[in-house]
Amino acid sequence: MPNSLHIARSGLEALDARLRTISNNLANANTVGFKRDRAAFETLLYQTERPSGAPAGADRRFGMGLATGAGVRVAGTERVHAQGGFQITSNALDLAIDGEGLFEVTLPDGTSAFTRAGAFTRDVEGRLVTPQGHRLIPEIQIPANATGITIAADGTVSALQPGEVEPAELGQLQLATFINPAGLEPLGENLFRETVASGPPQQGNPGQEGTGMIRQGALETSNVSTVQELVDMIETQRAYEINSKVIQTADDMMRYVNQSI
Known part of the structure; x- marks a missing residue:
């Protein structure tokens, strides 16, 4: 079962791919007829420990299931064929x-x-x-x-x-x-x-x-909006920092367990 380190790693890889897409859009902001790309993400396979509606005892069932996600990946890059100026x-x-x-x-x-x-x-x-x-x-x-x-x-x-x-x-x-x-x-x-x-x-x-x-x-002209791409770049950077923090936190928790047991 994937742990938090592997999940955060998948987030870093997906965000790196999104940043490359944004970089390519910005690099072609002045390219005639260029159409911007957009990275599309999808969740990885979930690990289901208890399905929704599973028996919880006599005449009772769980109202919610218990499932843990395995991370994220880039499903593809979608080309936006909107009209340029x-x-x-x-x-x-x-x-x-x-x-x-x-x-x-x-x-x-x-x-x-x-x-x-x-x-x-x-x-x-x-x-x-x-x-x-x-x-x-x-x-x-x-x-x-x-x-x-x-x-x-x-x-x-x-x-x-x-x-x-x-x-x-x-x-x-x-x-x-x-x-x-x-x-x-x-x-x-x-x-x-x-x-x-x-x-x-x-x-x-x-x-x-x-x-x-x-x-x-x-x-x-290109249909790239430099303002929107810069906003997306900042958002990607913040998400990358958060995933890096998850890796650091998970590493600290495992170090604590190894030193304490």
């Missing part, structure tokens, strides 16, 4: 999603990844890519001599070329939505990957079937 950049290729959805890009191995970070640029062939060079899906190729690029709220991409009066339509952006976006696997570089938990992506045009709208010339 908007930073106006006035860059024609900076795109923010106002609402649900993610941009789909192609990784070097040919698989797809998804991102909320819309800081796009053009490669040597004029296609829209992320800062790491991942191509946007569907591919949009912008002529090298384009004098103006317009991306409408519904994802329609147009460009004005020299000598032309009306801009030419180049393509249509699409957004991917998931039944459970919290189940997406983080890959780094502001990218996520589809998993069994997230479900398959549902592609749609911006503004249709529950997807968000496109904001040109803006970027979605």
Whole structure:
């Protein structure tokens, strides 16, 4: 049966994991499109010494059971996909999603990844890519001599070329939505990957079937609240100190018993 030392140790390990999560949130407070994580805890198996309602004698039963907890552990880290704020950049290729959805890009191995970070640029062939060079899906190729690029709220991409009066339509952006976006696997570089938990992506045009709208010339900022994260950090630190005190107290009690008997 676990003693208080092991229970407090499990608390220290769980709180250390929560502090790492908070640290990562604070480190990415200025990362475009970043979604904060939240550590979720669960109790360990209880040691039941007497179940509730057990016989206590003739015509009597215990109103409460007797069970001792074995500690705590981190059940997982939940990603909070709440909308972040908007930073106006006035860059024609900076795109923010106002609402649900993610941009789909192609990784070097040919698989797809998804991102909320819309800081796009053009490669040597004029296609829209992320800062790491991942191509946007569907591919949009912008002529090298384009004098103006317009991306409408519904994802329609147009460009004005020299000598032309009306801009030419180049393509249509699409957004991917998931039944459970919290189940997406983080890959780094502001990218996520589809998993069994997230479900398959549902592609749609911006503004249709529950997807968000496109904001040109803006970027979605992180949804991290530094004030809230600092409060959570202080709370975690205090809880860590309390669990450390439990270990010290349990050690003193066992030392007393060993010296007295």
